[in-house]
Amino acid sequence: MKRFRAMFRKEVNQVRADRRLAFSLIVPPLLQVLLFGFALDVEVNELRIGVVDPSRSAESRELVASITSNPVFHLRGYYASIHELEDDLNRGRLDVGLVIPVDFAKDRLRGRSVRVQLILNAVNANTATISEGYVRALISAYNAQVTGVPGKPQAGPLTADVTFLYNPGLVTSWYIVTGVFGVLLVLNASIVAVAAMIKEKETGTVEQLLMTPASSTEVIAAKMAPLFVLLFGMATVVIVVAKAVFDVPMRGSIPLLACAAALCLLTGIALGTLLSTVSASAQQAQLLALFINPPMATLSGALTPIEAMPKWLQPVTLINPIRHFGEISRGILVKGAGLAELYLNFLALTGFAFILLAISVWRFRKQLT
DSSP: OHHHHHHHHHHHHHHHHOHHHHHHHHHHHHHHHHHHHHHOOOSOOOEEEEEEOSSOSHHHHHHHHHHHTSTTEEEEEEESSHHHHHHHHHTTSOSEEEEOOTTHHHHHHTTOOEEEEEEEEOSSHHHHHHHHHHHHHHHHHHHHHHTTOTTSOOOOOEEEEEEEESOTTOOHHHHHHHHHHHHHHHHHHHHHHHHHHHHHHHHTHHHHHHTSSOOHHHHHHHHHHHHHHHHHHHHHHHHHHHHHHHOOOOOSOHHHHHHHHHHHHHHHHHHHHHHHHTOSSHHHHHHHHHHHHHHHHHTTTSSSOGGGSOTTTGGGGGGOHHHHHHHHHHIIIIIOOOHHHHHHHHHHHHHHHHHHHHHHHHHHHHHHO
16 A cells, blocks of 8 residues: 555656646646537527518518517518528528518408518528527517507418428438538548657657658658548548438539548648647647647537527637538538638638648748758
8 A cells, every 4th residue: 555655646746747737637628618618509599580571561570670679580681582582591691581472561451361481591400490489489479469459450360481491301410410521521630640740750750851852841741642542531431421321412512522621631631740740749749639629629510500609709710620611511512502602611721721731841841950
């Protein structure tokens, strides 16, 4: 027992002496618990709604006001046509579309039943289901409010015809699989790159590379190329499994998705290479990866929608490459969107890939000199 206590005290003293280890055991878990608590929220706190109102009557404006009086709904504006409304739904600018018939006021005043059209972006089946429930509850409240008002003729009942865009069957796995795709690419690419580059350090082959006539850019490109090919094969397997097992639709351009996956993999490899250049050992690299990768996955929108996160946290997700790839994969596979709708995400992903590549090459050069 005495020997055990002596060895125990020795290990405790070693941990206390290693400030980096003590920091990594306390600070990252604390920050991650706070981040997960804020970011992983399945509640729908904000729904962007657009309206097509050819009726342009006091009654139709009263209906819109009744719905948008709920703090969950934020009116983004009125649209001249259903085509314009669906275009903004496709671009992700709206969550809900409300189409009011041209004879809305006349039919209500005559006591006839009136049907409005509710168009929901159902890429996220959970959000679409909650949105439908909110609107139906508000329409019921509106019916109760305007029925039997003294001095007004008896209004006919108001009902809603619901259209679920992109995911009429409300398959939840489509949202999860297309979001997790980017998480798998970046995290696996960074981990594999870290392992490969750290191995060079620990085996001492970095010094051997100095003896070759190859430039540092050629060396790092030669290291990355096999990893890229291997990981691109993994991405292909993920797509095949997504289709075969979860029946994820392939409505857009697969070559365009392949380009996005290539950029995502380059980003992950560059991130892993960068982590290896600032780490003295495999242990340090693993701790850094543990500090960076979980927050990236959490803030990607892979599992919970970005709109459900606190407003102060939402802009932070814009500097996360996984978020942009998630929007690209969902846009191409589920919506059938093209480059015209997704070019901003492509520009962001390209910027992340080349900036991280440039920094990692620069850091690697410093190690060789």
